[in-house]
Amino acid sequence: MGVALAVLVAGARPGIAEMAVGGAAPDFELMPLRFYDFGLEEREITRENAWELYEPVRLSDFKGKRPVALVFGSYSAPIRADLPDLAALHLEYGDRVQFLFVYIREATDPTVKIPRAPQTDLERIRIANSFVNEVDLPIPCLVDGIDDTTLARYAAHPTRAYLVATDGRIAHVSPHASVKLDPAEFQAALVVPPSDPR
Amino acid sequence: MRKVIVSVLAALTVFGTGASQSQADAIAGSRDGPGTIIGGFFRELVGYLKRSDQVEAGDEAPDFELVPLRFYNFDIGEPDELRNARANVYQGVRLSAFKHVRPVALIFGSYT
Amino acid sequence: MEFLLVYIQEAHPADGWSVEVNPKLRYVKQPDTSMQRFQVANSCVTDLQISIPCVIDNMENTTMEAYNALPDRLYLVGKDGRIAFKGRHGPFGFKPAELEAAIETELAAIGGES
Numbered sequence: 150m151g152v153a154l155a156v157l158v159a160g161a162r163p164g165i166a167e168m169a170v171g172g173a174a175p176d177f178e179l180m181p182l183r184f185y186d187f188g189l190e191e192r193e194i195t196r197e198n199a200w201e202l203y204e205p206v207r208l209s210d211f212k213g214k215r216p217v218a219l220v221f222g223s224y225s226a227p228i229r230a231d232l233p234d235l236a237a238l239h240l241e242y243g244d245r246v247q248f249l250f251v252y253i254r255e256a257t258d259p260t261v262k263i264p265r266a267p268q269t270d271l272e273r274i275r276i277a278n279s280f281v282n283e284v285d286l287p288i289p290c291l292v293d294g295i296d297d298t299t300l301a302r303y304a305a306h307p308t309r310a311y312l313v314a315t316d317g318r319i320a321h322v323s324p325h326a327s328v329k330l331d332p333a334e335f336q337a338a339l340v341v342p343p344s345d346p347r
Numbered sequence: 348m349r350k351v352i353v354s355v356l357a358a359l360t361v362f363g364t365g366a367s368q369s370q371a372d373a374i375a376g377s378r379d380g381p382g383t384i385i386g387g388f389f390r391e392l393v394g395y396l397k398r399s400d401q402v403e404a405g406d407e408a409p410d411f412e413l414v415p416l417r418f419y420n421f422d423i424g425e426p427d428e429l430r431n432a433r434a435n436v437y438q439g440v441r442l443s444a445f446k447h448v449r450p451v452a453l454i455f456g457s458y459t
Numbered sequence: 460m461e462f463l464l465v466y467i468q469e470a471h472p473a474d475g476w477s478v479e480v481n482p483k484l485r486y487v488k489q490p491d492t493s494m495q496r497f498q499v500a501n502s503c504v505t506d507l508q509i510s511i512p513c514v515i516d517n518m519e520n521t522t523m524e525a526y527n528a529l530p531d532r533l534y535l536v537g538k539d540g541r542i543a544f545k546g547r548h549g550p551f552g553f554k555p556a557e558l559e560a561a562i563e564t565e566l567a568a569i570g571g572e573s
Binding site: 356400419440446451453457 | 460461462463464465466467468469470471472487497499500501502503504506510511512513514515516517521522523524525526527528529530531532533534535536537538539540541542543544545549553555556558559562565566569
Binding site for chain 3: 180181182183184195196199200202203270271274275278
């Protein structure tokens with residue numbers, strides 16, 4: 150209860166110092182909704198390494214390869230109005246910047262949209278899957294564990310977006326309770342001008 | 348309704364073709380050596396032979412309650428339908444909920 | 460008329476009798492947990508653009524066993540809750556046309572569209 154209150158308080162305050170631009174983006178390991186081919190390395194899936202398909206996705210997997218746009222949200226987050234702009238950014242930069250949506254714990258009363266808040270990892274992944282289908286989210290989705298570790302580290306309540314540069318540092322942060330990211334920041338974060346023909 | 352049935356059956360054909368093709372490919376050849384293929388084939392064959400049908404046409408369909416991938420609104424006439432539709436993502440979908448409501452086509456399968 | 464895709468255990472997992480259907484279908488290990496089965500089921504439904512509602516069998520494979528459904532199989536449960544059609548095992552017995560015929564028969568028996 151105390152942890153939940155601290156997380157709520159932290160998330161309610163804009164401009165949390167620990168997530169300042171220039172700071173190292175906290176690494177995470179999160180379960181994806183399904184198999185995604187991020188094209189990070191040339192590898193052949195074989196019988197021996199097939200288990201890797203079920204492995205969680207780490208932010209550090211992208212370090213040194215491409216910037217990452219992290220978007221945190223949930224059913225009760227004020228995110229839907231920002232989704233068209235997000236989709237436009239993805240269309241423009243998606244071949245050079247990895248967009249990732251992270252489904253987090255609902256910040257406000259979730260029962261407006263869902264029967265109750267999820268209580269296990271598996272319940273949360275089904276809720277997240279429902280959300281991405283409902284809003285037709287075009288970007289890969291990861292799911293925060295029910296212990297809300299990533300939510301806490303990124304002060305992500307109720308919704309937030311970060312641009313993580315290729316060197317793993319935070320390049321840009323959206324305003325509080327918004328996922329609006331400045332396109333100019335994307336240009337600045339891109340150190341490899343040619344498009345990656347993935 | 349006929350259009351719905353035809354489109355669903357077209358989707359089934361895609362799903363079933365993938366499954367059929369995988370079986371055909373298994374027999375035709377794979378990355379594995381002949382020993383692995385033959386061994387795997389006989390393992391599967393033994394597995395199939397060991398299983399026998401527990402239900403026949405005309406029997407009461409075995410009930411189940413299984414969790415869905417996401418919210419589905421099955422519209423089975425319960426009060427507060429949207430809430431109950433979304434509750435099924437936690438409670439699961441019961442086959443018997445459709446009894447006396449509408450027939451249900453069950454398609455069993457997997458990706459591989 | 461309702462359609463339900465019941466996702467069951469993998470027929471050709473990487474750690475079993477594995478095959479490569481096409482280059483895009485990776486070797487999928489037999490899921491060990493509900494989370495893994497969710498992920499592979501979601502991948503299947505998304506990649507094949509299946510719009511049929513999908514439910515996932517438990518890790519004890521209870522429903523698969525009750526319907527003897529491995530590797531794939533079609534059934535029609537009538538409005539009265541009884542088995543109206545039982546298809547043969549896939550792959551060669553997986554025939555959507557047979558299911559269609561059974562659906563038409565059932566709908567005619569219950570007096571039209573449902």
